[in-house]
Amino acid sequence: MVKVSIEKELTLEEFLALPEDDVNYEFVDGYAVAKVSPKYFHSTLQRALLILLHIWCKGKGRVGSEWAILLKRRGKDWAPLPDVTYISYERLPKSWKRNEACPAIPELVIEIISPDQTMKEFEDKAKDYFAVVVSRVWIVDPEAINIKVFFSAD
Numbered sequence: 001m002v003k004v005s006i007e008k009e010l011t012l013e014e015f016l017a018l019p020e021d022d023v024n025y026e027f028v029d030g031y032a033v034a035k036v037s038p039k040y041f042h043s044t045l046q047r048a049l050l051i052l053l054h055i056w057c058k059g060k061g062r063v064g065s066e067w068a069i070l071l072k073r074r075g076k077d078w079a080p081l082p083d084v085t086y087i088s089y090e091r092l093p094k095s096w097k098r099n100e101a102c103p104a105i106p107e108l109v110i111e112i113i114s115p116d117q118t119m120k121e122f123e124d125k126a127k128d129y130f131a132v133v134v135s136r137v138w139i140v141d142p143e144a145i146n147i148k149v150f151f152s153a154d
Contacts, residue, residue, distance in 0.1 A: 027079035
């Protein structure tokens with residue numbers, strides 16, 4: 001996978017202050033790493049998952065699309081940008097209404113594999129999510145028509 005990043009090492013605060021543009025970035029090991037631009041199958045699958053989860057979680061929590069999450073990874077600030085995120089009102093109260101990165105750990109993150117990405121990359125990322133107590137990770141492979149569901153050992 002080709003990863004494009006902003007060349008300069010950043011603090012989390014500098015990363016969060018980056019201007020919005022056409023490229024979405026994750027914050028990994030001090031660098032802003034560009035996410036792969038979604039293609040048609042990826043985009044329609046993401047929309048379908050958002051709709052289904054939105055219907056399911058009505059009154060229970062919120063669902064987000066490509067919403068940065070403020071976490072720690074191996075002792076460093078980490079802001080992944082899952083394709084879909086579910087977080088309950090228990091973890092992030094319904095009264096929270098801010099236009100910023102998610103400050104709480106979600107119960108579910110869904111990552112959709114793009115053609116130039118590998119299942120191994122996402123399995124490693126799932127381990128990082130579990131290390132910060134995300135409960136479930138779904139890795140969706142639209143080419144293989146496959147969803148791998150990972151549950152935390154806890």
